[in-house]
Amino acid sequence: MGKETKKVTRERVAGRQKLLVPQIAGFVYCPGCHEPLAARAIADVLEELGTGDRTLGVFGIGCSSFLLGILDIDVVLGPHGRPPDMATGLKRVYPDNIVFTVQGDGDLMSIGADPLLGALTRAEKITIIMLNNAVYGTTGGQMAPTSLVGQITTTTPGGRDIAHFGFPAHAAEMIATFKGVAYSARGAFNTPYNYERTKGYIKIAFQKQMDSVGLSFVEILCACPANWRMSPTDSLKWIEEKMILEFPLGEFKNVDRIE
Amino acid sequence: MGERMFIEGNVAIGWGAAKADCQAFFGYPITPQNEITEWFAREFPKMGRIFVQSQSELGSINILYGAAAAGVRAMTSTSSPGWSLMQETVSDMANAELPCVIVHVQRAGPGGGPIRHAQQDYLQCTRGGGHGDYRNIVLAPASSQECCDLVQLAFYLADKYRNPVIVMSDAIIGRLRETVEVKKIEFGPVPDKEWAARGKGRHKDGKRRVVDHCADLFGRDPNYRTFLQRLDQKVGQMQESELQYESYKTDDAELILVAYGYTARVSKEAVNMARAEGIRAGLIRPIAIWPFPYKVIGDKARQGCKFLVVEDCLGQMVEDVRFAVEGCADVHLVSILDRHIPTDGGMILPDKVFDKIRQIK
Numbered sequence: 001m002g003k004e005t006k007k008v009t010r011e012r013v014a015g016r017q018k019l020l021v022p023q024i025a026g027f028v029y030c031p032g033c034h035e036p037l038a039a040r041a042i043a044d045v046l047e048e049l050g051t052g053d054r055t056l057g058v059f060g061i062g063c064s065s066f067l068l069g070i071l072d073i074d075v076v077l078g079p080h081g082r083p084p085d086m087a088t089g090l091k092r093v094y095p096d097n098i099v100f101t102v103q104g105d106g107d108l109m110s111i112g113a114d115p116l117l118g119a120l121t122r123a124e125k126i127t128i129i130m131l132n133n134a135v136y137g138t139t140g141g142q143m144a145p146t147s148l149v150g151q152i153t154t155t156t157p158g159g160r161d162i163a164h165f166g167f168p169a170h171a172a173e174m175i176a177t178f179k180g181v182a183y184s185a186r187g188a189f190n191t192p193y194n195y196e197r198t199k200g201y202i203k204i205a206f207q208k209q210m211d212s213v214g215l216s217f218v219e220i221l222c223a224c225p226a227n228w229r230m231s232p233t234d235s236l237k238w239i240e241e242k243m244i245l246e247f248p249l250g251e252f253k254n255v256d257r258i259e
Numbered sequence: 260m261g262e263r264m265f266i267e268g269n270v271a272i273g274w275g276a277a278k279a280d281c282q283a284f285f286g287y288p289i290t291p292q293n294e295i296t297e298w299f300a301r302e303f304p305k306m307g308r309i310f311v312q313s314q315s316e317l318g319s320i321n322i323l324y325g326a327a328a329a330g331v332r333a334m335t336s337t338s339s340p341g342w343s344l345m346q347e348t349v350s351d352m353a354n355a356e357l358p359c360v361i362v363h364v365q366r367a368g369p370g371g372g373p374i375r376h377a378q379q380d381y382l383q384c385t386r387g388g389g390h391g392d393y394r395n396i397v398l399a400p401a402s403s404q405e406c407c408d409l410v411q412l413a414f415y416l417a418d419k420y421r422n423p424v425i426v427m428s429d430a431i432i433g434r435l436r437e438t439v440e441v442k443k444i445e446f447g448p449v450p451d452k453e454w455a456a457r458g459k460g461r462h463k464d465g466k467r468r469v470v471d472h473c474a475d476l477f478g479r480d481p482n483y484r485t486f487l488q489r490l491d492q493k494v495g496q497m498q499e500s501e502l503q504y505e506s507y508k509t510d511d512a513e514l515i516l517v518a519y520g521y522t523a524r525v526s527k528e529a530v531n532m533a534r535a536e537g538i539r540a541g542l543i544r545p546i547a548i549w550p551f552p553y554k555v556i557g558d559k560a561r562q563g564c565k566f567l568v569v570e571d572c573l574g575q576m577v578e579d580v581r582f583a584v585e586g587c588a589d590v591h592l593v594s595i596l597d598r599h600i601p602t603d604g605g606m607i608l609p610d611k612v613f614d615k616i617r618q619i620k
Contacts, residue, residue: 054459075456077469078324082321089333090326091325097458
């Protein structure tokens with residue numbers, strides 16, 4: 001052959017973002033989980049924007065908060081559901097920084113509804129990224145506000161029943177109705193195409209914040225095979241066939257100026 | 260010489276915070292502290308500083324968490340129900356070691372309570388208030404001047420210990436209008452906030468900062484025990500170094516009154532009335548109600564003094580005084596049940612305290 005064999009590394013196959021912590025200690029995500037992809041997408045976008053040095057990540061409680069061990073940026077971790085509040089404090093002190101939260105659907109839409117509504121009403125110039133896996137992941141798969149009708153969870157063993165537990169909460173659509181919102185979109189990580197599209201949404205969301213337009217929001221449908229009691233590949237199918245039907249992908253609001 | 264102003268305790272809090280270089284205030288409306296929030300809304304934007312009216316007390320305390328994590332001096336204020344709401348995050352800030360000041364203008368309870376004065380949150384404030392092992396220094400002003408001065412001390416102590424500090428007044432001290440000399444007080448240097456999250460580019464070493472409230476998770480300390488040992492040392496150091504109390508006519512006293520806040524003003528008057536009749540009464544007024552002056556009270560008990568606690572609740576600080584005397588002295592109480600009228604407008608007045616002094620004598 002005579003050709004030099006290049007060493008096959010993860011860096012060559014998939015690339016490795018500079019904004020990921022060099023030695024990730026205690027990687028906690030389950031096999032097939034989509035949440036680390038959010039770290040990858042955020043790191044990619046921050047590198048493209050060249051703003052990693054003035055970015056603050058804010059995390060609450062849930063699997064989403066473990067991203068703070070992966071992203072090599074300044075981070076603040078605080079109480080369950082409170083990241084939009086903490087981000088408000090950080091952004092008001094450092095208006096030139098990019099301040100974003102990463103939260104689960106429970107952290108944002110259930111226990112965190114009060115800080116979310118506060119930030120939306122005040123039109124805080126922050127970015128909120130919600131990872132929607134339709135369950136409480138860290139605590140073992142209980143019903144979340146986003147659980148689908150009929151979905152079996154540990155607290156809805158007979159399936160989510162609308163008479164008692166109502167209907168799934170639609171964050172991206174609700175947030176788009178607020179005047180102070182510059183951008184609201186929903187993406188998914190179930191296919192490479194959707195991953196790229198979602199990364200684009202994150203980039204636009206950060207750009208809206210850099211331009212001080214208003215609050216920006218991206219919801220991302222994420223697989224949770226461990227709590228869905230499914231294989232990683234079946235989970236991709238479930239997102240495609242069930243979740244996206246309930247939670248359509250796309251942009252719900254995109255404005256350059258709010259008056 | 261500072262500027263002299265005729266202002267309420269609540270307003271004095273604002274001027275004190277401004278002198279202490281507080282950069283941000285977050286508040287939510289609740290009686291009887293609205294004058295504080297309104298002062299910041301009016302004055303802070305003029306100074307180029309940050310004011311945010313939050314969506315709830317949960318909002319106030321968590322926005323404060325963010326600003327404190329950003330490394331600036333910041334504060335909030337509230338009253339009893341709001342103080343209860345804040346407790347989870349106060350506990351988180353003790354873990355995350357975030358310096359901040361919280362002003363708590365007490366009102367009556369339990370629950371929604373009457374919205375007028377009372378001193379019913381002593382135990383909740385001095386025992387931390389939230390879950391887990393931690394303590395906050397609690398300063399209790401008894402005048403408008405002290406509102407202005409103690410809020411400055413609070414910022415200094417918060418930075419010194421990297422811990423929340425509480426300034427606990429009450430509806431009477433908060434609404435009491437007195438002449439105040441507004442001047443900046445120097446307390447000496449405080450540690451650099453090199454731990455704050457400002458964006459990696461702002462750190463000299465170029466390394467990222469993690470501000471977290473789960474001490475064992477992200478390697479701040481080698482393990483949970485080392486974290487707890489550090490916390491224990493911090494609490495011990497506060498107890499050793501931050502005692503603050505006023506002794507009034509205690510040198511030859513046979514009966515010592517113990518009171519803080521508005522009831523200390525009332526008690527001082529009662530001591531004067533007793534002295535006029537030749538009764539040797541005195542007053543110990545804890546200015547810091549945590550750490551509490553156990554030893555001072557214990558020493559007096561062993562010298563044969565009796566004690567009378569005056570507090571506008573069913574009896575909370577009286578537990579600390581009983582603990583301090585270790586069974587060596589009688590401890591009496593004038594409580595909320597001794598107010599001059601039975602409605603929520605009732606107050607503990609000096610003549611009632613004086614009657615009790617005469618009975619004990």
